[in-house]
Structures are given as structure tokens and as C-alpha cells.
Amino acid sequence: MTKNIVKLAALPSVFGLVALSMSVKDAEKPSQNSTEGLELFYTVPQLDDTDTAELDNSLNVNLATTGKSFTGFKEALGFKESQNDYKRINQFGYLGKYQFGRSTLLLLGITDTDAFLNDPVLQEKAFIANASRNKWVLRKDIKRFSGKVINGVKVTESGILAAAHLAGPGSVKSYLRSGGVEGFKDAFGTSIRSYMKKFGGYDVSFIVPDRSAKVKLD
Template identity: 55%
Template structure:
């Protein structure tokens, strides 16, 4: 019994030491990430999930219901978390921004955007703030209700707006979710609203004039 106690105590002490050492190291590292900064890690590669049923059932990494969980899950679907990705339609970066969306938040140099992870993180939050303002009435009216089989949440609405724009989300509610509104790859707003529902996006403040200062 004594030997077992010594063994397990040693394991616990070693684990605690490693944890504290890691914490001390990361606190000194300028690349440590908070939800207000940038995720510098690279998500594992995965073949594109084309089937919508597979997409809805797929467990993305980092899907805790925090804001960080929200943005990383969405980024994984959009680009597998790759900052430098440009898709076949010209959408760019970790969150797959189009040029018009970039201009709307004050970014006009797409090359700088593509090569600046911190700018991409700021851009994502700015677009969320703008969409949250644009859809504030829909959030207030529909949050918590079930529309065509989907429990509506703020994060689901914001994810759908990221996919198809605020105007498309308004059409979704106008048609009570019965109209299959899709992006150019065939992904529906309904699937985004369902998959990315229930995350904490209260961190984002609605702002009709959200712009990037850099």
C-alpha cells in the first residue's frame, strides 16, 4: 500500500509540475492565444465533407460552446483552419471572406489580409458585430423558437449569416425556413443554423459600423 501511495503521489506531482511549467512557458510566449487574439495552431487536415448529413453529424475539434469553440468550429468547416487558403470562388483565409465582405469592414488590401492572421481574426469579429446588428430583430424575435425543425440560437443565426449574408437569413425566416437557401457549393443556411447553434456569442457587441483599424 505504501509503495502504491508513493507511486501515485509521484505521478500526481510530476503531472502538476509539467502543467505549471507549460503554463509558465506559454505565459511568456508572445504567440499565446486568447479569444481576443489569434489561433496560431494548425487544425488537422480533413477531406471536404460534401454530404450535408455527414456535415451535421461531424464532430469538429475545439467545439466547446464558448466563443472560441464557435469560431474554431466554423473555421474548420470553412477552410480547415488555414489562414492562406483561397477557394475556387476566390474566398480567402481561415473564415473564407469575399472581397465585398472585406470592403464592408474597411479592408481593401486582400493580399495583406491573406497574409495577416491577426487581421483575419479581427475581421471575423467585425463581420460578426455587423451581422449581429443587421439581424438584431431576427435574433430577438426567433431565438429559442423552432423553425422547420431547427432550434434557433444567436450563434446559429450568425453562422448562417457568415455563410450567405444577413439578407439570406432574413429570407430564411420570412419563408419560415421552408425555402432551401444555399451557397454556391450547395451548403444550406439551415445546416449552418443547426450545426453552429448553442454557442456563446454574447462576447460580440452589435455594431452597424464595425470597421477594422490597422
């Protein structure tokens, strides 16, 4: 049981940035994309595809120092989603700096959404746990597709995990295995391809694949 607990002690940065988690059913997907009954969750970005250079100017952290580290990945992704607002609730009801849906929070062992909104540490734990689940689902695809070019974008592990944060691991499987034919856009028009491109090349080795990762509640 302890291996399914995400501990904050290993977290490089308590203050990361945001992403919106919604539950999604992997309907009418080819049998080879099966995730064996796992519930898949995806996120809805708060912002459109604004140029990264414009966004970086407003970051509350110096990306020049975080670079392509895991912290840099987390900060860049979070800023794209909510601009660092741990208490944000968007028009779809998604919560916090990483914009989690309530069903995702329940999956991660979080039931009190009010406490969640007021606890940045808890939100950071949730981000890591959800990324660990996504990495487990996509572990074979990360190995198979990393380094390949799809729709003009080089596939990287961090790009895959960012896209899974946007669209859910099932949608990312379909995108990769169809050679980019089966795409996805969220409610704001943001695509898997754009996340693959924007968040490629970061070091996300910190994330350990874990099918059943949950947040340890203090």
C-alpha cells in the same frame, strides 16, 4: 468613430477558423425584410455537409475545452469552412481562413489582400467586425425567433449568426420570417438550415451589434 473599431484586445482567440464571404444583393425580397440600403454579404463554404463528428476529429484545438464558448463557435465554424488554412484561396477567389470576398474586405476597411492572407490577426479582426455587422442587421430577428423551432431545428443566436456568415443577413431574414419556406443553398449545396443546426447553442454574447464596424489597421 472609435465605437466603429473592432479591437483585437477583446478577442478571446487569435486563431479561429474559416468562412467564405461573397457580396449578395437582396433581390425581390419582401419590404419587411429591408435592411435600409445596407450592402449584404454572404459566404461560400469550402466543405459540404460532412457530419460534424467526422470534422471534430481533425480539429487543431480541443473542442472539449472550448465547448460552447465563443471560441468554440469560432473554431467549429472556421474548421467547417477551410480547415484552418489562413492562406487558402478557393476556386471562387475567396480569401483566408474565413474566406472573405474582396468587396467584404473593402467594407471592413481592408484593401491589401496580400497582407490580409499573411496576417492571421487581421483575419480574426475581420471575422469579428463582419459578425458585428450581421448581428446589427439581425438584432430584431434574433430577439423574435430565438427559441422557436423552424424546419425541425431550434433557432439560436449562434445559429443565426453562423447562417448569416453562410448566406448573408438578408437571406437569413427571409428564411426566418417565412418560417423556413424561403431557403438558401450556396454553391456547394450547404443550406441555412444545416448551419442553424450545426452551430446552434454557442455563447456569442461577445459579439456587439455594430452597423458600421470596421477593422482597425495597425
